[in-house]
Amino acid sequence: MNYNTPRTVVIGGKGNIKRVEIGGNSPISIQTMWKEGIVGVQNDRNALISISERIKKLHLLGCDIVRFAVPDMESAEALCAIADVSVLPVVADIHFDYKLALRCLEGNVAKIRINPGNIGARERVEAVVNRCREKGVAIRIGVNTGSLPSDLATAVQQGTIDRAHALAETALREAAVFEELGFTNYVVSMKASSVQETIDANEAFASKSSAPLHIGVTEAGPIIGGIVKSTLAFSHLLYEGIGSTIRVSLSDTPENEVIAGREILRETGKRAGGVKIVSCPRCGRNGFDVHGFVSRWQNELLSLDKDITVAVMGCVVNGPGEGKHADIGITGTGDSVIIFKHGEIVRTIHPDEKTAGNMQQKLNSLRENADKAFREELLSL
Numbered sequence: 001m002n003y004n005t006p007r008t009v010v011i012g013g014k015g016n017i018k019r020v021e022i023g024g025n026s027p028i029s030i031q032t033m034w035k036e037g038i039v040g041v042q043n044d045r046n047a048l049i050s051i052s053e054r055i056k057k058l059h060l061l062g063c064d065i066v067r068f069a070v071p072d073m074e075s076a077e078a079l080c081a082i083a084d085v086s087v088l089p090v091v092a093d094i095h096f097d098y099k100l101a102l103r104c105l106e107g108n109v110a111k112i113r114i115n116p117g118n119i120g121a122r123e124r125v126e127a128v129v130n131r132c133r134e135k136g137v138a139i140r141i142g143v144n145t146g147s148l149p150s151d152l153a154t155a156v157q158q159g160t161i162d163r164a165h166a167l168a169e170t171a172l173r174e175a176a177v178f179e180e181l182g183f184t185n186y187v188v189s190m191k192a193s194s195v196q197e198t199i200d201a202n203e204a205f206a207s208k209s210s211a212p213l214h215i216g217v218t219e220a221g222p223i224i225g226g227i228v229k230s231t232l233a234f235s236h237l238l239y240e241g242i243g244s245t246i247r248v249s250l251s252d253t254p255e256n257e258v259i260a261g262r263e264i265l266r267e268t269g270k271r272a273g274g275v276k277i278v279s280c281p282r283c284g285r286n287g288f289d290v291h292g293f294v295s296r297w298q299n300e301l302l303s304l305d306k307d308i309t310v311a312v313m314g315c316v317v318n319g320p321g322e323g324k325h326a327d328i329g330i331t332g333t334g335d336s337v338i339i340f341k342h343g344e345i346v347r348t349i350h351p352d353e354k355t356a357g358n359m360q361q362k363l364n365s366l367r368e369n370a371d372k373a374f375r376e377e378l379l380s381l
């Protein structure tokens with residue numbers, strides 16, 4: 001089936017905040033969600049600086065949008081302060097109380113996420129829509145299987161509609177309310193925790209609406225299970241042209257959600273460029289701590305503004321050969337570490353001689369010297 005190209009919704013772009021186009025033919029954007037509470041940060045300069053720095057790092061890793069839970073008025077005030085120091089567009093995630101959305105809209109938030117199903121009377125939704133219209137702020141209508149309208153929840157129980165189609169129908173109804181209000185600056189998400197329901201709901205909605213879709217599998221689980229679920233759902237939908245923004249929801253860090261998102265977009269051909277890390281799984285032939293190096297270097301490498309492949313291989317026997325397509329690679333023999341470029345060895349690194357008598361000191365020295373040399377070679381690319 002052919003789906004319509006979604007219309008474009010723009011968020012951010014004011015001052016130093018990144019401008020992000022959602023929908024149309026724009027690149028698919030990556031979102032994550034802040035995992036900590038934010039109450040009080042507006043009165044704590046160091047906390048604000050640290051949040052601002054972490055958002056900058058998320059941006060370097062490939063994140064486009066960051067969402068914050070706003071469960072109370074204190075959080076709404078804190079979010080306004082964060083929105084003033086964030087390089088990424090900040091989204092306020094609101095449930096139940098529309099006044100929280102109105103408070104956030106006094107600040108520089110770029111988007112409001114509401115679930116109209118739990119906001120209550122239509123006048124409350126209207127109040128949020130009207131304020132967003134005045135301020136040029138977008139809204140995400142976020143529905144999930146836990147908040148279906150009662151007629152659809154009953155129909156699901158009676159088996160006359162499946163949950164995915166009930167979810168899509170809920171989103172279509174909410175979207176119709178926004179259209180009636182003449183407000184089209186919105187994105188829609190329908191979250192289920194099953195891969196198949198996520199696919200079916202998004203397909204059903206996309207066949208009837210040109211609103212851009214934010215896709216995600218909710219409560220996806222710990223890092224491995226969560227990435228598997230999101231990859232299955234996203235790859236299917238993205239190949240069909242459905243999905244303008246994604247979030248890989250994990251019981252893990254925002255950084256890992258962003259990295260997983262960018263890898264999915266890269267492997268589905270939706271995002272090109274950047275650093276690609278290839279690393280061997282390691283086996284009994286290894287003479288280099290592949291796992292340690294990758295976990296130590298991953299985020300720094302993925303934050304570089306370079307279009308390169310980095311190979312991290314466990315042994316000299318196979319490493320430079322298997323990694324010869326890489327722009328830069330690293331491997332080792334146990335006693336020394338070797339850096340290669342396009343399969344040719346350019347550096348052989350040894351531990352400092354003075355550490356020879358002490359195995360631990362020798363290993364530490366080898367690791368430090370190797371990291372230093374690797375950084376030098378990397379920067380010269």
Ligand code: SF4
Binds near residue numbers: 282287314319
């Ligand atoms: S590169 Fe070497 S250590 Fe890594 S998996 Fe291959 S043979 Fe094993």
